[in-house]
Amino acid sequence: MTTAPPVLTVADFATESIAVDQLAQAGYVIVPNFLAREHCQQLYDYALNLPAQGWQQAGIGRADNYTTNSAVRQDKIRWLRADYHYENAYLRMMDQLRLELNRELFMGLFDYECHLAHYPPGAFYRKHLDAFKGRSNRILTTVFYLNPDWQEQDGGQLVIYGERGEVLETVLPEAGKLVVFLSDVFVHEVLPGARDRFSITGWYRLNTSIGGVVDPTR
Numbered sequence: 489m490t491t492a493p494p495v496l497t498v499a500d501f502a503t504e505s506i507a508v509d510q511l512a513q514a515g516y517v518i519v520p521n522f523l524a525r526e527h528c529q530q531l532y533d534y535a536l537n538l539p540a541q542g543w544q545q546a547g548i549g550r551a552d553n554y555t556t557n558s559a560v561r562q563d564k565i566r567w568l569r570a571d572y573h574y575e576n577a578y579l580r581m582m583d584q585l586r587l588e589l590n591r592e593l594f595m596g597l598f599d600y601e602c603h604l605a606h607y608p609p610g611a612f613y614r615k616h617l618d619a620f621k622g623r624s625n626r627i628l629t630t631v632f633y634l635n636p637d638w639q640e641q642d643g644g645q646l647v648i649y650g651e652r653g654e655v656l657e658t659v660l661p662e663a664g665k666l667v668v669f670l671s672d673v674f675v676h677e678v679l680p681g682a683r684d685r686f687s688i689t690g691w692y693r694l695n696t697s698i699g700g701v702v703d704p705t706r
């Protein structure tokens with residue numbers, strides 16, 4: 489018997505105009521309880537129970553410039569697809585958020601791509617930007633955390649840096665928390681953790697198609 493896919497809704501973000509205002513003003517926002525606990529738990533269980541072959545070693549760059557480099561990042565990923573129930577539920581919810589952001593902030597976000605990420609104990613992702621100014625159509629990064637009972641001593645924080653290299657935020661990857669930031673503005677890194685760390689990282693993109701050729705994702 490298959491269980492019905494969860495119906496996910498944008499719990500806080502869309503209705504909380506404070507969060508949208510914060511994003512507009514600071515260029516990033518941290519929403520502690522983006523998704524209800526049971527939905528978050530379902531996604532966590534889903535990620536935990538995926539078979540090993542459901543994951544791939546994460547790489548750096550897109551298309552022709554793609555390489556894997558374990559000195560930079562050590563997580564395993566799985567791109568979400570609409571033909572898997574649980575994955576589709578998350579994609580649909582984030583599409584609602586896309587429409588909401590376009591309505592509120594006139595961002596003209598065209599689509600969304602995201603992957604599950606699994607950082608085994610000790611894994612990290614060194615300082616980086618998700619997009620380079622004028623060279624990418626990734627506009628907004630979203631990171632959603634799935635880890636119940638994550639404590640300070642478990643490590644694995646996301647550190648977000650400001651323009652002068654100062655620490656703006658040190659974020660614990662706690663279940664239900666969503667972080668959104670401008671992809672080409674904020675340098676960030678994932679510190680090594682003591683536990684398995686699960687998240688869903690995604691990007692809202694602009695359509696930079698030229699001559700009817702749709703810009704490839706990833």
Ligand SMILES: O=C(O)CCC(=O)C(=O)O
Binds near residue numbers: 613631645676687689
């Ligand atoms: O998991 C995180 O906290 C951030 C991941 C990240 O920076 C990325 O995948 O580009």
Ligand SMILES: [Fe+2]
Binds near residue numbers: 616617618676
């Ligand atoms: Fe990143």
